[in-house]
Amino acid sequence: MSYGERYYTQIKQLQSESLEVFDTLRGLVSELDRRLADIYHAIEVLDDVESAEGIKAMHDLKETLTYRRIAKEEVRTLSPIYCLFNDSGEKLDERYGRASRGSTRIKRQLNAKMTIEEVFEALNV
Secondary structure, rough: OOHHHHHHHHHHHHHHHHHEEEEHHHHHHHHHHHHHHHHHHHHHHHOOOHHHHHHHHHHHHHHHHHHHHHHHHHHHHHHHHHHHHHHHHHHHHHHHHHHHHHHHHHHHHHOOOOHHHHHHOOOOO
């Protein structure tokens, strides 16, 4: 396997994994937003926020806000990677495909069957 093929494969795997995680995190933030809305509605109908129900609602609110804050921070730090892959993924596919086709054609024309690893080994690199 060529270095280009190896790195391209690794980039595509990283792209797939990071986009999946990003989508999962955004879904989690949405779910936590729904939970917060439910908790706020529960608090609004309480007669006494210092009752057992009120204390539980406040605990749930604090916990959910913490979860949401952590999830939002992950979305924020993953956003540049998401944007990089989203903006340049198609260009990478196009350029790699073009380079790969050209390389295959040249190897066929020159009857070159060695891999770069074999060249390194032959030259003690």
